[in-house]
Amino acid sequence: MFSKYKKPSSEAAPALKEPTPKANNVEDLTAIAAPQTSVRRKAPQAAKPVPIDKEVKRKQRMSDIKLELHRALLDNLNLSALEHATEQDLRQEINAISAEVLAEKSIVLNREDRKTLNSELYDEVTGLGPLETLLKDETVNDILVNGPQQIFVERAGKLELTDITFKDERHLLRIIDKIVSAVGRRVDESNPYVDARLQDGSRFNAMVPPIAVDGSLVSIRKFKKDKLGIDDLVNFGAFTEEMAAYLQAAVATRLNIIVSGGTGSGKTTTLNALSSFIDNAERILTIEDTAELQLQQTHVGRMESRPPNVEGKGEVSPRDCLKNALRMRPDRIIVGETRGEEVIDMLQAMNTGHDGSMTTIHANSARDGVSRLENMIAMAGIEMPLKAVRSQISSAVNLIVQASRLQDGSRRMTSITEITGMEGEVISMQEIFRYQRVGLTPDNKIIGHFTATGVRSHYAERFRMWGYDLPSAIYEPFAAQ
Ligand SMILES: Nc1ncnc2c1ncn2[C@@H]1O[C@H](COP(=O)(O)OP(=O)(O)OP(=O)(O)O)[C@@H](O)[C@H]1O
Numbered sequence: 001m002f003s004k005y006k007k008p009s010s011e012a013a014p015a016l017k018e019p020t021p022k023a024n025n026v027e028d029l030t031a032i033a034a035p036q037t038s039v040r041r042k043a044p045q046a047a048k049p050v051p052i053d054k055e056v057k058r059k060q061r062m063s064d065i066k067l068e069l070h071r072a073l074l075d076n077l078n079l080s081a082l083e084h085a086t087e088q089d090l091r092q093e094i095n096a097i098s099a100e101v102l103a104e105k106s107i108v109l110n111r112e113d114r115k116t117l118n119s120e121l122y123d124e125v126t127g128l129g130p131l132e133t134l135l136k137d138e139t140v141n142d143i144l145v146n147g148p149q150q151i152f153v154e155r156a157g158k159l160e161l162t163d164i165t166f167k168d169e170r171h172l173l174r175i176i177d178k179i180v181s182a183v184g185r186r187v188d189e190s191n192p193y194v195d196a197r198l199q200d201g202s203r204f205n206a207m208v209p210p211i212a213v214d215g216s217l218v219s220i221r222k223f224k225k226d227k228l229g230i231d232d233l234v235n236f237g238a239f240t241e242e243m244a245a246y247l248q249a250a251v252a253t254r255l256n257i258i259v260s261g262g263t264g265s266g267k268t269t270t271l272n273a274l275s276s277f278i279d280n281a282e283r284i285l286t287i288e289d290t291a292e293l294q295l296q297q298t299h300v301g302r303m304e305s306r307p308p309n310v311e312g313k314g315e316v317s318p319r320d321c322l323k324n325a326l327r328m329r330p331d332r333i334i335v336g337e338t339r340g341e342e343v344i345d346m347l348q349a350m351n352t353g354h355d356g357s358m359t360t361i362h363a364n365s366a367r368d369g370v371s372r373l374e375n376m377i378a379m380a381g382i383e384m385p386l387k388a389v390r391s392q393i394s395s396a397v398n399l400i401v402q403a404s405r406l407q408d409g410s411r412r413m414t415s416i417t418e419i420t421g422m423e424g425e426v427i428s429m430q431e432i433f434r435y436q437r438v439g440l441t442p443d444n445k446i447i448g449h450f451t452a453t454g455v456r457s458h459y460a461e462r463f464r465m466w467g468y469d470l471p472s473a474i475y476e477p478f479a480a481q
């Protein structure tokens with residue numbers, strides 16, 4: 001019956017044989033998922049007067065059946081042959097095995113439950129188990145796992161707890177193992193955390209016990225195939241059309257731009273959207289820890305830095321990539337995030353002919369961003385007087401765009417600030433646009449509006465010379481002020 005993918009009969013184990021856990025290939029990893037204790041459906045409860053939550057019971061029953069069937073699948077499927085199986089074949093095979101086991105155990109399920117069960121089994125065998133549904137759910141931005149029983153997701157800027165769980169820590173660990181071994185990495189007690197990229201491009205980070213105290217911690221930033229563009233961001237209220245026009249002039253006239261913001265504030269999304277203003281004729285090189293940017297131009301060279309392997313070898317740092325990029329005749333360099341010693345080369349590149357370069361940093365305001373840059377330079381071991389450091393920053397960076405996630409979950413560009421030079425020892429800046437908060441609605445939504453500050457751009461003349469003659473009205477403050 002399970003011709004192609006069934007194990008030879010000598011190997012096939014009886015449907016409920018205890019599996020042998022451990023080892024590193026996918027087949028054995030999958031085996032670890034099988035439960036250690038025998039799975040029994042709960043005896044029907046005697047008619048007690050207590051209210052029974054039918055949905056919870058149904059879910060429990062489904063979960064028990066799934067475990068039982070999963071084990072039967074592991075025993076019956078020749079997992080190493082699965083790689084070559086077509087999806088249709090495999091689904092058929094799984095449906096057949098599950099039908100057989102259900103019949104054997106006299107378990108009757110309705111059509112819908114059976115369909116769900118089979119699809120979950122398919123995810124379990126081929127994919128990432130409980131995570132699979134969330135990965136497919138387009139409305140989910142982030143998936144955050146705090147141990148096997150708690151999975152949060154972020155939708156529209158808000159965190160919510162899901163009712164999806166892993167069977168236990170072993171199950172969660174198996175899925176983590178499956179992900180990291182697919183990219184040639186390992187995670188265990190001696191390497192308790194790992195960064196990786198899923199096949200679909202999503203960014204993945206995991207930390208396992210004992211460092212993660214209550215069970216493994218997993219964070220996934222979902223990869224969006226269709227990144228939000230400038231128009232989407234304007235429509236979502238992330239910034240205004242006037243700000244977009246200003247940013248277009250800034251990118252097109254090759255200002256060096258830093259997008260600053262907190263975790264998940266929309267830095268990468270903003271950087272990606274800004275890149276759409278780059279001329280298609282330019283050669284762009286991108287450097288990222290995890291390739292997330294999706295540039296629309298034809299001439300793009302993408303680099304992904306690499307952490308050291310288990311033996312501590314083979315590292316290619318962002319700085320290595322950046323140094324090399326400078327030898328690759330770039331017109332522009334885009335660094336996904338500057339967080340370490342690569343800052344030196346980034347500023348140097350911005351100062352020496354690779355103007356129009358862009359990056360992001362973790363900071364809560366433009367001023368804070370500049371201090372972060374100063375700190376990074378100091379941490380990189382460069383001994384330079386503070387004034388020299390500041391002068392280097394002020395001549396390298398033209399614009400700091402602040403991305404923020406506000407308390408109601410909305411993401412907005414809360415400030416656009418120009419760096420105009422030095423005054424004594426201090427870097428001088430001027431804010432051109434800002435988001436003005438006014439209040440809070442009863443359901444905790446922020447009320448506010450964008451406004452220009454009334455300061456004309458330091459680069460207005462440059463914009464004009466390059467053919468971006470912005471009307472002076474865009475610098476005028478919002479009338480309601
Ligand atoms: N203006 C926006 N409106 C709605 N969703 C947004 C907006 N900006 C970004 N997002 C979504 O928010 C999530 C986080 O965005 P992004 O990856 O750009 O943040 P980040 O600041 O780069 O995060 P990290 O610090 O983790 O690198 C993404 O799923 C993105 O699609």
Ligand SMILES: [Mg+2]
Pocket residue numbers: 267268269
């Ligand atoms: Mg990012």
